Amino acid sequence: MxxxxxxxxxxxxxxxxxxxxxxxxxxxxxxxxxxxxxxxxxxxxxxxxxxxxxxxxxxxxxxxxxxxxxxxxxxxxxxxxxxxxxVDTRKDHSGRPLERELSIEEKYKRLEAQNRLLQAENELLKKLGSTRKADDEEKIELVAKQKFRLIHDTIEKYQLRQMVSYLCKLIGVSRSSYYNYYTDKAKQNRAARDRADEEVKEIILKAFHFRRRKKGARQIKMTLKNQFNITYNLKRIRRIMKKFNIVCPVRKANPYRRMAKATQEHRTCPNLLQRQFKQGIVGKVLLTDITYLTYKQGKRAYLSTVKDAETNEILAYEVSDKITLDIALNTLRKLKRNYPHIAEDAFIHSDQGFHYTNPQFQKLVKKMGLGQSMSRRGNCWDNAPQESFFGHFKDETNIEDCETLEDVKREVKSYMTYYNHYRGQWNLKKMPPVKYRQHLLQIT
Known part of the structure; x- marks a missing residue:
């Protein structure tokens, strides 16, 4: 009962x-x-x-x-x-030894083990530390498997085989989980997982090095889908990259640049754009700007571009070793010659640099049937997509390795082809700009 x-x-x-x-x-x-x-x-x-x-x-x-x-x-x-x-003898025969006073040698050994383990834990925490500013205020916790390995390494290094329970309690894991982690079955499962990860790593590296342009996790995901017809979860890609130390380039902060002083004949234009970059029409909002490129021995070249704000496509560009008015005028001429998709009410938006306030530039803009808009003075956010492109360009190219101006031009041309035709973008339905433009023209 x-x-x-x-x-x-x-x-x-x-x-x-x-x-x-x-x-x-x-x-x-x-x-x-x-x-x-x-x-x-x-x-x-x-x-x-x-x-x-x-x-x-x-x-x-x-x-x-x-x-x-x-x-x-x-x-x-x-x-x-x-x-x-x-007489109740269960306490004496429970298999659990009564607490006893530890000897001085045992106490010293435990303190030494604790010190060594905490040192190893601190070293691992430093390795896991993130460079993101937000993480400085967050408590970084070791995952269980890293704790198991830390305990195992400490036991092997300092011969502490009789202190497994103590070390597990010290670092915050259960003894049974620690032993389960080192069973033959668990080792076989990890070995199988490592082999599978190796295979995935090779595929990810193909995307990582595609067209000789290093990429982050999201760019790898889009490249795998667009170029190799392979779909991986973004978390999986990030885990593999972290496991095998596949590091993407880090965005560099752009230094402030001086604007050349305009003469009295130079005229600014109102800000027609008002940061409304996406207006649903291909070739309506055209963004332009100039940036400098530093190559071997501190030499400088300059890159001028025109970008379609709707598709992020680079429509025209010019590379020169001089930052004269010609670099901006030649960019406009290439735009007129090569790009037929400009909308009727299109306008070109820039900062208030002397190139864009120059009467010759404004005359050519008007002759092409374009309106003209300008950012507020000293406000880079009013032309943010163009600034963002230059940031990606400098991260993903090898301009520093170029020996001559011709080398710079070849590298720029190679990147423009990659950017327009192969580099997927998250906010363009994960398509590259040209493919996204074709998609928009088909549905309109």
Whole structure:
């Protein structure tokens, strides 16, 4: 018959009896004194129920299915071992050794192990530290498998095989999880996972080095989809990159650049754009700007571009070793010659640099049937997509390795082809600009 569980109130009532040593919802532990009293009274001819009731127990509360087996067990122990059989020896034979005073050598060994383990943990935390500013305020926690390896390395290095439990408790993992991590099956599973990760790594590296342009996780995901027809989860790509130390280039902060002073004949234009970069029409909002490119021995070249704000496509560009007005004029001429998709009400947006306020530039803009818009003075956010392109360009090209101006031009041409035709963009439905332009023209 199944014993019913005791409620909290019933446990409290039973605990008040002096013959009860301990009580839980599942059982009652009686004192050795009560067991001896039970045997003495039983030998006088009293029954089990009578003895319990005289001792102040509520038999209905406890249940006959509890007290009758207890009486039988005590009588059997008394017959076999006498009074000694009524002594509760479970504490002495529980398999759990009693706490004992540690020797000085043991205390020293534990302190040394703790010191070594914490040193190793701090070193690992430094390795895991992120360069992001936000992470400086966050507590970085070691994942379980790294803790297991840390404990294992500490045990092997300092011969602490008898201190597994202590070290697990110290670093905050369970001993059973630690041992499970090093079972043969777990090792086989990790080996299989590592082999699978190696295969994925090779595929990711193909995308990473595609067209000789290093990429981050999102760019790798889009390249795999667009160029190799392979779909991987973004988290998986990031995990593999972190595991095999595949590092993408870090965006560099653009230094402030001086604007050349305009003469009185130079005229600025109102800000027609007002940061409304996406207006749903291909070739309507055209962004332009000039940046410098530094190559071998501190030499400088200059890059002028015109970008379609809707598709992010670079429509025209010019590279020169001089930052004269010609670089801006030649860019416009290439735009007129090579790009047929300019909308009727299109306008070109720039900063207030002397190239764009120059009467010759403004005259050519008007002749091409374009409107003209300018950012507020010193406000780079008014032309943010163009500035963003220059940032990506400098991160993903190897201009610093170019020896001559011709080398710079070849590198720029190579990147423009890659950027327009192969480099997917997250906010363009993961398509490269040219493909996205074709997509928009088909649906309009």
């Amino acid at each position: 199944t014993k019913r569980l005791l409620s909290k109130k019933e446990q409290e009532q039973l605990a008040c009896n002096p013959y009860v040593a301990a009580v839980s919802e599942k059982g009652i532990t009686y004192t050795d004194e009560f067991k001896r009293h039970f045997i003495a009274e039983n030998e006088k001819g009293k029954g089990t129920r009578e003895i319990f009731e005289e001792a102040g127990f509520d038999v209905e509360l406890i249940g006959l299915n509890r007290i009758i087996p207890s009486g039988k067990r005590w009588r059997k122990s008394y017959r076999e071992k006498g009074i000694a059989g009524l």
